[in-house]
Amino acid sequence: MTFQSGHMRSIIEEFRPGLKPFEAAYRDIHQHPELGRQEKRTSEIAASHLRTAGYVTTTNIGGYGLTGVLVNGPGPTVLLRADMDALPIRERTSLPYASTVETIDTDGEKKPVMHACGHDSHVAAMMGVSTLLANARERWSGTLIILFQPDEEHGAGARAMLDDKLYSKIPKPDIVLGQHLAPFKTGVVLIRSGVFMAxxxxxxxxxxxxxxxxxxxxxxxxxxxxxxxxxxxxxxxxxxxxxxxxxxxxxxxxxxxxxxxxxxxxxxxxxxxxxxxxxxxxxxxxxxxxxxxxxxxxxxxxxxxxxxxxxxxYPLTVNDPPATQKLTEVFTSYFDNNRTWEAPRHTASEDFSLLASSIKVPSIFWNFGGVDPEKWEQYERTRDPKLIPNSHQDNYAPVIEPTLKTGIDAMSLAALTFLKTDADDGG
Ligand SMILES: [Zn+2]
Ligand SMILES: [Zn+2]
Structure with missing residues (x-):
């Protein structure tokens, strides 16, 4: 283990908050999903959490887009992004916290609503990240921006926030970081340099x-x-x-x-x-x-x-090679026992990278797994795709832990990798 990654492990372990409130927030957001352009409740939950944790918030950017800024001394500016919207799918998971929500979409049609793409886990994990990094503020310096993005599934939310002058409302970041839940074993992170998504x-x-x-x-x-x-x-x-x-x-x-x-x-x-x-x-x-x-x-x-x-x-999602190499080394050291995998290229798409390409700064996007370990082993033996419901399916049901903890740790580590920490001064 390098000095730097050992140092980051000590920050994560010392300042990671208890996970119960974030697991509860996850179940609550899962049970109350909102379609793109209607994420009012979700963004209010995230905004009130950010304010309590000490961030300066700006709400209603390009719809229900939200940012929280923590200015914490000299150093780089790092933006962390989570998307909030759900899909017009009728949930068939039989989870105790399954959604039964139906809503009138912006096109006037009544639709069932389900978090079938894991954006609920992105929001809950990012709430945990915001608390961890605010708690640990004496151990890093720089400016941290937490961004909750609306309307990803229509491919329009990042553009809407930019068109609403996002970067005149908040500082311009030096790097933009994002993550997405994916149908791989829980506890695992997957990262790849260069072209990642179509x-x-x-x-x-x-x-x-x-x-x-x-x-x-x-x-x-x-x-x-x-x-x-x-x-x-x-x-x-x-x-x-x-x-x-x-x-x-x-x-x-x-x-x-x-x-x-x-x-x-x-x-x-x-x-x-x-x-x-x-x-x-x-x-x-x-x-x-x-x-x-x-x-x-x-x-x-x-x-x-x-x-x-x-x-x-949707633009290409391309991970900046030098920054990705740095982060991959940190992940590989932290997520031991072979829990850092090379991500395959995805034919799925994301509007995430617009938040970086629009101001010509590097970005990195990675995955974290949500599949129950036993099911994953069965899948590895049989390669039966029915064992692992994919995102955008009505029976998509990731396990809550250690999925959420992995998402919180991965995003916090990534932020610390690009902020200034006391390890950068030689400790
Ligand atoms: Zn999706
Ligand atoms: Zn998604």
């Missing part, structure tokens, strides 16, 4: 044809047939235009057109979801998709070209 682009494509009576196809330009050609030809983008050494996915996630059994409709709408790991591959895939949509429309003789509108865009 960029994702979602397009709404509106295809304009010409409707007619179902019995008179010769009067129509049938947008259903045109949509079918587009969707089939899009399957060639990854298969024929992207080399096998690159990774991309092109998914047609929905298609809607027509209402009556005897009418050819005027329009068809399709939703495309595109994921890539390299900016150059992304450009190539997007250009090919747009070319095929236009080409097939011309082949059908349309009068008006299709509209292709970008509706959601």
């Amino acid at each position: 960029s994702a682009d979602t397009f709404k494509v509106t295809i304009f044809g010409r409707g007619s009576h179902g019995a008179r196809p010769q009067d129509s330009i049938d947008p259903v047939v045109l949509a079918a050609s587009i969707i089939l030809r899009l399957q060639t983008v990854v298969a024929r235009e992207i080399g096998p050494e690159d990774v991309a996915s092109v998914t047609c996630a929905s298609i809607h057109g027509g209402k009556a059994h005897n009418v050819i409709p005027d329009e068809v709408e399709i939703i495309l979801n595109i994921r890539t790991f390299e900016p150059s591959v992304r450009e190539k895939v997007l250009a090919a998709v747009k070319r095929i949509i236009r080409g097939e429309a011309i082949a059908s003789g349309v009068v008006k070209e299709p509209d292709v509108d970008l509706i959601v865009s």
